[in-house]
Amino acid sequence: MVETGGKVKQIGGVARFYIKPALGKVIIRKSGVNRQSSKVIQRNNAARDAWSGQNGCPAQAGGVPWKEFVKALSACARTKGLGAGVAKTREYRMRFNKYVKAPKAPAPAPAPAPT
Numbered sequence: 001m002v003e004t005g006g007k008v009k010q011i012g013g014v015a016r017f018y019i020k021p022a023l024g025k026v027i028i029r030k031s032g033v034n035r036q037s038s039k040v041i042q043r044n045n046a047a048r049d050a051w052s053g054q055n056g057c058p059a060q061a062g063g064v065p066w067k068e069f070v071k072a073l074s075a076c077a078r079t080k081g082l083g084a085g086v087a088k089t090r091e092y093r094m095r096f097n098k099y100v101k102a103p104k105a106p107a108p109a110p111a112p113a114p115t
Contacts, residue, residue: 050080 016029035041050057057080061072 046080047082050077050082 014030018027019025020027035044053059057073057076060076061069064072
């Protein structure tokens with residue numbers, strides 16, 4: 001089991017407290033995320049191997065200006081099979097968007113000028 005820090009900042013690095021009005025009480029969540037899936041552990045191991053050591057992506061891409069470094073880092077990660085996963089197309093993002101914008105209606109035709 002691998003425990004990662006997670007993205008949410010914790011209070012004191014230990015726990016996160018928040019009020020849940022529907023339950024009428026304070027909820028306490030401990031820091032960290034347990035990643036137990038074999039696929040996640042395999043992906044984490046591949047990333048660790050690709051980023052560390054003399055053959056790691058940062059070592060190979062180093063010594064150049066920042067923009068070139070980022071491009072080289074991306075290219076190296078792609079060659080080592082560390083892609084971003086699913087492409088974040090508009091259709092993909094809209095699957096998770098709770099507030100979908102209403103479709104735009106065509107503009108009304110201008111009223112005929114009085115004669």
